[in-house]
Amino acid sequence: MGDDLSRTCRSRSGFTILELLVSMGIIALLVAILLPAVQQSRAAARRAHCQNNLRNVAFALLNVAESNGRFPAAGNFGRLGTHHSWVVDVLPWLELSNLADRWDKDKTVGSTTNEPLSRTYIPVITCPDDITVVRYGDLSFVVNGGVGFTIQNEEGTHDCPVDPSGRRLDLNANGVACPPDETSDGSPSDKDQFLKLGLFFNETWKWDVTQRNHRIATVLDGMSNTMMLTENVRTGFDPDRPAASWASPNPYLTSFYIGNPCRNGDCSEGAVDYSLANSGTYAINSGLARPEGTSAVPNSFHAGGVNVAFCDGRIRFVSEQLDGRVYAAWASPQGGRLHGTPLEQQPIFGLD
Secondary structure, eight states, X not given: OHHHHHHHHHHTSSOOHHHHHHHHHHHHHHHHHHHHHHHHHHHHHHHHHHHHHHHHHHHHHHHHHHHHSSOOOSEEEETTEEEEEHHHHHGGGGTOHHHHHHOOTTSOTTSTTTHHHHTOOOGGGSXXXXXXXXTTTOOOEEEEOTTOEEEOOTTSOSSEEEOXXXXXXXXXXXXXXXXXXXXXXXXXXXXXXXHHHOSOOXXXXXXXXXXXXXXXXXXXXXXXXXXXXXXXXXXXXXXXXXXXXXXOOOHHHHEEOOOOOBGGGOOSTTOBOGGGGGSGGGSTTTTTTSOTTSOOSOBOSSTTEEEEEETTSOEEEEETTOOHHHHHHHHOTTGGGGTTSTTOOOOOOSOX
16 A cells, blocks of 8 residues: 555656646746847837937037037048048047047048047947947947038039939029029028028038038027937948948938938929928938948837937937928928028928
8 A cells, every 4th residue: 555655656746748738838928928028128228228328429419519609510521531520529528538639630530540549439329229330430320411411513613512312402493503603692592591401511621611500599490399410320330441430521421311302303482392301212211221321311220210319408219200391390400591482391280
């Protein structure tokens, strides 16, 4: 009797196959339930970290604007070539004075003095969700360039506004884009309108060719209604172009641009459609699959949108489905000054 009882107890000391399968099924179910929650929690933490970095950079830009009486240039160019981006100007306000003091602004970004410094990895100017970040001069944030940037055209005329595709901007709709001599009849010129549509611009370093900037006082649409900078995971270091870094003034690396609101380049009355601002290859998050330095629009790996810093320092997550008219109005610091022109921006209510 005692031996039989002992054998019975020993036979039930382990799990049966059925019990094991049930246990495994329960564990698998719990993992399936908990894993998405853990992943969402980690994604939320990365997004919050990204927002915090973006906020720090935004306040650094505001400090530069207050200290220098103007916002910095998006990128600086000179007789000797490419000088530096806006990031170099904010270094002292990011507790990086040692790096800023070593940078020689009178030399190009590729000089023997500056090029080694441009390789420095600066965590605060990157986003944890930017999976393309490498510890080699990378960047995840870009400033508001409006509808484009300026170039020297084929005829040799300096300071010609173009959209990111290189198409000349005839913003006053007089049929002449970037004439050698601007209008003198009192009507707005292309360059006058260009200033109203963006916040940061390319400028020439210690060379009186292109000098264009905004001050806090010239953000007439309101600091809380004007975008200052946002994310772009398609900027920063590019292994195929070693010169690409946070210090490069290349307009595709420093700034983001909205889509050209002029249908087929026509900015005349009735041809301006601001819904085009967030569409096609200019749409938010449209360049995630493109190579580095080829998509100068807000791009992020956050699901559904991007983080944006406004001029009052406020950080907001903006949907990639944002109405183009709202997007264009947020890009323009002086949209109200466009009243009475073909580029007039209509008031938008109830859209976000």
